[in-house]
Amino acid sequence: MYKYILFATLIVSIPFQSILCELKDTETKLQAIITPIDMLYRDELNSLNQIPIHTNRIKKRSNIKTKGIYITIWLKKNTQENDSKHQVIIVDKVYEAETNKARMLINPYIVVIQQDEVLESYKLKYIKTVNSEAKEIVFNKESNSHYPGCYADVKRSICNAMAEVIPVQYSEGFCCSCKMAVNIQRQMNDCQGQTRFRHVVHGRNALLNEDIETLISRMVDNIDSDDEMIANDTERSSSGTYKKQIRGGQSCESTNTPAGNLDEEYRFHESSHCLQFSDLWYNVNKLESTSYRHSLTISIYEKYTMDNIVPLYRKIISNVKLSNNNKNYENDESTVQANYVALTFGDDQYYSLDTNSDRLLIPEKVPLIVKHLYPQSTDDPKKYLILNANNISTKGDECNKAGVSYEAFFKQSNRCGVKRSSCLNNQPSHLWKHDMDAIESGVPGSYFLENFVAFPQNAKVMQKVNGTETLNLHYEMDYTSELLIHKETNYNSVLTTSNYMRYTL
Numbered sequence: 143m144y145k146y147i148l149f150a151t152l153i154v155s156i157p158f159q160s161i162l163c164e165l166k167d168t169e170t171k172l173q174a175i176i177t178p179i180d181m182l183y184r185d186e187l188n189s190l191n192q193i194p195i196h197t198n199r200i201k202k203r204s205n206i207k208t209k210g211i212y213i214t215i216w217l218k219k220n221t222q223e224n225d226s227k228h229q230v231i232i233v234d235k236v237y238e239a240e241t242n243k244a245r246m247l248i249n250p251y252i253v254v255i256q257q258d259e260v261l262e263s264y265k266l267k268y269i270k271t272v273n274s275e276a277k278e279i280v281f282n283k284e285s286n287s288h289y290p291g292c293y294a295d296v297k298r299s300i301c302n303a304m305a306e307v308i309p310v311q312y313s314e315g316f317c318c319s320c321k322m323a324v325n326i327q328r329q330m331n332d333c334q335g336q337t338r339f340r341h342v343v344h345g346r347n348a349l350l351n352e353d354i355e356t357l358i359s360r361m362v363d364n365i366d367s368d369d370e371m372i373a374n375d376t377e378r379s380s381s382g383t384y385k386k387q388i389r390g391g392q393s394c395e396s397t398n399t400p401a402g403n404l405d406e407e408y409r410f411h412e413s414s415h416c417l418q419f420s421d422l423w424y425n426v427n428k429l430e431s432t433s434y435r436h437s438l439t440i441s442i443y444e445k446y447t448m449d450n451i452v453p454l455y456r457k458i459i460s461n462v463k464l465s466n467n468n469k470n471y472e473n474d475e476s477t478v479q480a481n482y483v484a485l486t487f488g489d490d491q492y493y494s495l496d497t498n499s500d501r502l503l504i505p506e507k508v509p510l511i512v513k514h515l516y517p518q519s520t521d522d523p524k525k526y527l528i529l530n531a532n533n534i535s536t537k538g539d540e541c542n543k544a545g546v547s548y549e550a551f552f553k554q555s556n557r558c559g560v561k562r563s564s565c566l567n568n569q570p571s572h573l574w575k576h577d578m579d580a581i582e583s584g585v586p587g588s589y590f591l592e593n594f595v596a597f598p599q600n601a602k603v604m605q606k607v608n609g610t611e612t613l614n615l616h617y618e619m620d621y622t623s624e625l626l627i628h629k630e631t632n633y634n635s636v637l638t639t640s641n642y643m644r645y646t647l
Contacts, residue, residue, distance in 0.1 A: 275571035291409030292317035301416030312548035320394035437465035541565035
């Protein structure tokens with residue numbers, strides 16, 4: 143229900159009496175005492191001749207020249223109210239501060255108010271674009287009968303050739319040998335010593351030999367991996383190699399090299415590891431600033447009767463819109479002023495999302511020819527992703543985060559000693575699938591926007607405001623605002639109180 147903090151008052155019904163007029167040429171200010179009537183939108187709001195208001199008839203009347211009636215309305219929207227409703231407020235009784243008297247108006251005013259939904263709005267600032275799911279592609283002698291061997295340099299890289307990408311740093315991928323010492327030596331050189339094994343090699347102060355190979359291999363057994371423990375078929379043989387290369391999966395026992403134009407035969411037994419991006423990308427947005435949006439529309443009518451029978455309504459103002467961004471109104475004749483004041487917001491402001499840590503990921507459109515492969519590309523704000531900023535790699539140099547890129551993939555620790563697809567967890571497509579599975583299982587998800595907020599019923603979720611993309615959500619807390627109306631009433635007579643009044647509910 144809409145709630146009002148108002149003076150309590152009653153509809154007044156008076157039996158017909160002879161009217162006596164007392165003219166007074168004084169000026170005074172009258173503060174309205176208003177009667178709220180809650181009603182849903184009905185046909186009577188269009189015609190206004192069906193509103194159940196009875197004309198007040200009284201024994202005595204005083205014609206008082208007034209400066210105006212001041213109406214103060216406190217409007218409170220409850221958390222359960224998501225729809226827009228019309229409110230009708232009757233101003234038929236006023237309070238005269240100078241005489242400390244309550245008086246009745248001959249012609250009541252009817253104020254019709256329609257409040258819009260309260261929104262919390264977030265201005266979005268684009269940060270970067272991240273891929274939906276970067277996948278590892280492996281080439282080796284067993285997966286390709288024409289495998290040319292692994293060349294991890296920009297000019298000859300099979301990764302750049304197969305993906306048809308413009309070579310950039312680290313896009314050449316890396317090679318994985320059956321000898322762990324070779325892999326570590328390469329990674330030491332590639333990543334400027336940024337591996338878990340630098341202290342071993344430097345501490346021994348020796349070249350990579352059989353002793354170092356054994357020592358490193360023993361460390362690999364105890365190292366933490368992104369995936370499960372290495373399968374039994376990757377156990378090392380007595381020669382210090384593996385039956386199968388841990389990441390590449392190629393046989394390490396076969397040393398036969400086919401005749402061909404290989405520069406170096408050992409390359410044929412190494413696997414090529416490449417990073418391939420999907421056709422779907424997400425735009426990462428920071429919640430730059432927040433605000434509340436609330437508006438209402440007011441119309442004011444003056445009610446009078448003809449022949450004491452037919453109720454008529456004179457329009458004072460109609461469909462005037464006020465909001466926290468458009469707070470003041472004055473008509474052309476300067477006889478009506480209205481002001482909007484938001485009372486809810488102080489130090490304890492409530493927002494559904496954390497502007498400091500939350501990031502909003504919005505999918506881009508994909509070509510129609512592949513759209514069926516990416517159901518997450520549908521423009522459905524409920525399925526936008528909310529991620530903590532710590533779970534996004536803004537530079538693309540961190541593993542297992544949204545935004546993982548060539549650099550993170552290339553520099554990952556112990557890259558040839560862990561299972562395939564290590565470093566590529568927690569990407570947007572994984573999170574999308576996680577929450578879709580949650581929906582099917584009937585349990586709450588963790589990443590969809592709909593898990594954190596309430597969506598508006600009568601407003602666009604995504605909207606451009608002054609050229610800035612804006613996210614609009616339903617404000618879930620109680621909201622109180624104040625409406626101040628000043629109406630000049632020089633021609634509206636004021637009735638004095640009388641013992642002849644009869645009060646009815």
